[in-house]
Amino acid sequence: MGILTWTWIIVGLTFALYIGIAIWSKARTTGDFYVAARQVHPVLNGMATGADWMSAASFISMAGLFAFLGRDGSMYLMGWTGGYVLLAMLLAPYLRKYGKYTVPMFVGERYYSQTARVVAVLCAIFVSFTYVAGQMRGVGVVFSRFLEVDINTGVVIGMAIVFFYAVLGGMKGITYTQVAQYCVLIVAYLIPAIFISFMFTGIPIPQIGLGAALSEAGQRLLHEDAGFLLQKLDQIQRDLGLPAFTQGVKPRIDVFAITLALMVGTAGLPHIIIRFFTTPRVKDARASAGWALLFIAILYTTAPAVGTFAKMNFIKTTHDKSYTEAPSWFKNWEKTGLIVWVDKNGDGKMQYGPGAPFKGKPKLIKTEGGDLKRGEYGQVVVANEVIPNTRNEIYVDRDIMVLANPEIARLPAWVVALVAAGGLAAALSTAAGLLLVISSALSHDLARNVFFPSMTERTELIIARIAAGLAVMMAGYFGIHPPGFVAQVVAFAFGLAASSFFPIIVLGVFWTRTTREGAIAGMLSGIIFTAAYIIYFKFINPAANNPQHWWFGISPEGIGTIGMIINFIVTTVVSLMTKEPPQEVQHMVRNLRYPREA
Numbered sequence: 098m099g100i101l102t103w104t105w106i107i108v109g110l111t112f113a114l115y116i117g118i119a120i121w122s123k124a125r126t127t128g129d130f131y132v133a134a135r136q137v138h139p140v141l142n143g144m145a146t147g148a149d150w151m152s153a154a155s156f157i158s159m160a161g162l163f164a165f166l167g168r169d170g171s172m173y174l175m176g177w178t179g180g181y182v183l184l185a186m187l188l189a190p191y192l193r194k195y196g197k198y199t200v201p202m203f204v205g206e207r208y209y210s211q212t213a214r215v216v217a218v219l220c221a222i223f224v225s226f227t228y229v230a231g232q233m234r235g236v237g238v239v240f241s242r243f244l245e246v247d248i249n250t251g252v253v254i255g256m257a258i259v260f261f262y263a264v265l266g267g268m269k270g271i272t273y274t275q276v277a278q279y280c281v282l283i284v285a286y287l288i289p290a291i292f293i294s295f296m297f298t299g300i301p302i303p304q305i306g307l308g309a310a311l312s313e314a315g316q317r318l319l320h321e322d323a324g325f326l327l328q329k330l331d332q333i334q335r336d337l338g339l340p341a342f343t344q345g346v347k348p349r350i351d352v353f354a355i356t357l358a359l360m361v362g363t364a365g366l367p368h369i370i371i372r373f374f375t376t377p378r379v380k381d382a383r384a385s386a387g388w389a390l391l392f393i394a395i396l397y398t399t400a401p402a403v404g405t406f407a408k409m410n411f412i413k414t415t416h417d418k419s420y421t422e423a424p425s426w427f428k429n430w431e432k433t434g435l436i437v438w439v440d441k442n443g444d445g446k447m448q449y450g451p452g453a454p455f456k457g458k459p460k461l462i463k464t465e466g467g468d469l470k471r472g473e474y475g476q477v478v479v480a481n482e483v484i485p486n487t488r489n490e491i492y493v494d495r496d497i498m499v500l501a502n503p504e505i506a507r508l509p510a511w512v513v514a515l516v517a518a519g520g521l522a523a524a525l526s527t528a529a530g531l532l533l534v535i536s537s538a539l540s541h542d543l544a545r546n547v548f549f550p551s552m553t554e555r556t557e558l559i560i561a562r563i564a565a566g567l568a569v570m571m572a573g574y575f576g577i578h579p580p581g582f583v584a585q586v587v588a589f590a591f592g593l594a595a596s597s598f599f600p601i602i603v604l605g606v607f608w609t610r611t612t613r614e615g616a617i618a619g620m621l622s623g624i625i626f627t628a629a630y631i632i633y634f635k636f637i638n639p640a641a642n643n644p645q646h647w648w649f650g651i652s653p654e655g656i657g658t659i660g661m662i663i664n665f666i667v668t669t670v671v672s673l674m675t676k677e678p679p680q681e682v683q684h685m686v687r688n689l690r691y692p693r694e695a
Contacts, residue, residue: 100429100504103514111281111518112258115525118274137272137375143388145272146372148279148526150181150389151396156282156523157235159397160502161495163404164411167334167342169352170404176356176591178397180363185386189373191606191689193382200370200598201538207605209682210613216620218538220597223624225538226575228590229531229568233576235524239500239517248433249577255521256573259528260566271529272375278522283395285519289503289512290399293406296506297326303402319413330409337416338451338488342408348644354655361599361661362591371534407498410505415491416449423447426504435494436501439483442490452487528572536565589631592657596623600664604672609683612672619668627660 098106137145155177163170195203201221205214233252240251287303294306297315310325321329331341340346363369372389373382414424420438430436438447439454500520503513540561545552552560597620604611631653634642644650651659677683 098510100510100513103510104517107511107514107518108521111277111522114277115258115274118277121273137385139376139381139384140388141276142272142372142376142381142385144279144392145275145375146369146385146389147392147396148275148282148522149372149530150177150369150393150527151279151282151523155396155400156286157239157496157499157520159400160404160407161498163401164408164498165495166347167340168345169347171401172347172352172356173359174397174400176359177363178393179356180360180591181369181390181393183360184363184369185383185390188602188606189370189386190383192370192602193373193376195689200602203605204601204616207682207686208601208611208613208616209679210617213613213617213620215543216617217598217601218543220593220620220624221538222535223628224590224593224597225531225534226568226571227593229528229535229572229575232524232528232531233572235496236521236528237576239520239524252573252576255525255528255576256569259525259532259572260569271526271533274529275526278526279392281522282519282526283392285515285517285522286396286399286403286499289506289508289516290403290406292508292512293410293502293506294402297406297409303399303406307402307405319409326405326409330405333409333412337412337449342405348650350650351644351647351652351655354651354658356655358592358595358655358657358661362593362595362657369530371537372530403499403502407502407505410502411493411498412449414505415447417446419446421445424505426501429504430497430501433497435497437492439490439492441483441485448488448490450488452489453484454487454489454492455483532565532568532572535568536561539564539568589635589653592627592631592654592660593624595657596627596660596664600661600668604665604668606686606689608672609686610672610677611668612675612678614675615668615670615672618671619664622667623660623664626663627657630656630660 159170159173162173192200192203201214201217204217205211233255236255237248237251240248240254290303291301294303295301296318297311298306298309299312299314300306300309306326308325308327311319311321311323311329315321315326316323319329327343331343334340334342345352373385376382376385415427418424420440427436431438437454440446441454442448500516503516540557544560545557549556600623601611601616601620605616630648634647634653642653644652648656648659
């Protein structure tokens with residue numbers, strides 16, 4: 098059977114499993130819908146948290162970042178992993194003891210203000226929509242290649258699946274679906290990594306194979322002499338005019354800012370925080386955090402190896418090869434427009450090197466029969482201005498590297514299909530968690546607690562499902578029109594979370610003097626500054642998006658660090674200038690941290 102047939106079978110079976118779980122675990126109360134009735138076992142909650150956490154950015158983009166950024170890609174791994182430790186140790190147990198459904202509920206009651214609650218709701222929705230755009234983009238990328246449909250059609254299919262189990266099952270359905278999705282995505286990620294590690298180095302453990310020497314079989318496969326895999330890739334990149342793979346090139350201040358923004362942004366993400374409300378006890382919340390870290394580490398420690406293997410395979414199968422002899426994987430992905438060859442020198446060979454092959458993103462011109470229009474040597478005609486003064490003739494979307502890796506390595510068709518199912522599981526699991534945050538923010542935090550406090554539980558559940566449906570449609574729109582590649586879009590979301598929620602939650606738990614005026618001013622100043630910086634450099638003036646024009650040399654992906662500092666300063670100063678919180682609020686905060694205090 099071919100890749101398409103295997104994909105339909107494996108993806109169809111996994112989708113049937115998700116839908117079956119949603120029907121079995123249908124939410125019947127608001128407790129089921131928001132926090133799965135607080136009855137989820139710590140191990141299962143750890144797996145669900147892992148799936149919720151390991152989004153399309155983790156599954157699809159992280160290895161792609163390593164492939165094209167080399168050592169600089171580690172800032173994403175360190176930021177996301179370190180941030181989860183920060184969340185699990187610093188915030189999760191206290192928020193779980195507080196016992197409310199959502200972050201805006203904590204903000205509203207801790208800061209004794211409906212205004213603070215509304216501001217928190219708006220921040221949660223803004224952050225979640227930015228994040229979910231990356232997930233729906235990932236769904237479209239997977240569908241466009243493996244089911245041979247348009248990216249936009251793939252996004253619509255993903256919307257329909259998420260709509261079904263998120264709207265029907267709420268947190269209860271999402272939790273048990275995410276347990277299944279974790280099993281699918283981790284198996285799909287590890288199998289090709291183990292295969293390729295063994296092919297290159299003779300070692301089946303990717304984490305060890307990354308630093309190992311090439312085996313005799315690997316030398317024959319890659320047409321390389323004996324030596325270490327990383328040393329060979331370093332030399333190959335230098336020969337192409339690229340920086341050594343193990344050499345960092347980004348400004349150190351930007352690497353630090355991006356890492357910190359991702360770290361503290363993690364600790365402020367509403368869809369991760371809400372997972373700790375689903376366990377029966379505070380003790381179970383701590384245990385589930387430990388299990389989640391273990392489940393996350395399995396994939397995160399494998400990602401650098403996958404990215405390295407993918408980059409080596411990509412160069413070896415494309416550079417200086419005649420297009421007429423191009424491997425099947427290249428032509429398969431070429432149909433999606435996510436990899437494009439522009440023959441600048443007219444020699445009929447594909448050349449990969451530094452620089453961009455053309456300005457902007459590819460706009461492929463298709464004939465009436467649906468085939469790509471090609472020039473004299475078979476190159477794709479693009480509706481962009483070609484850049485003649487670079488040696489690079491290949492445009493490659495970094496989001497395809499994990500998905501294309503099994504094909505590049507010529508692994509069996511069922512492995513390729515399994516990776517497709519894993520990518521979909523990663524994107525859909527996180528999208529569902531984000532949509533629930535949006536739904537609960539609108540139905541519980543706004544409708545129930547601000548506008549209609551006397552509504553019945555049945556009415557609230559109906560509103561929650563309607564809000565989830567509307568959120569799915571909005572998410573689909575952002576998936577069709579994303580502001581960047583998956584990991585970049587997700588990095589923006591983390592920056593927004595870092596600049597809005599993290600300081601307010603930390604100060605709310607650990608400083609009794611924080612006032613409502615300070616919290617409101619801090620949230621608004623942090624998120625407005627961060628959003629304005631991102632919008633300016635990504636949309637208003639993208640030509641200026643380079644280190645020469647960045648403030649302090651910090652990119653839009655890392656500006657959340659500055660936004661967080663602004664939030665801390667503004668919150669602290671305004672709190673000291675305003676009347677201290679009521680005594681009952683201060684007592685509540687002390688009791689939150691010291692349960693034995695009277």
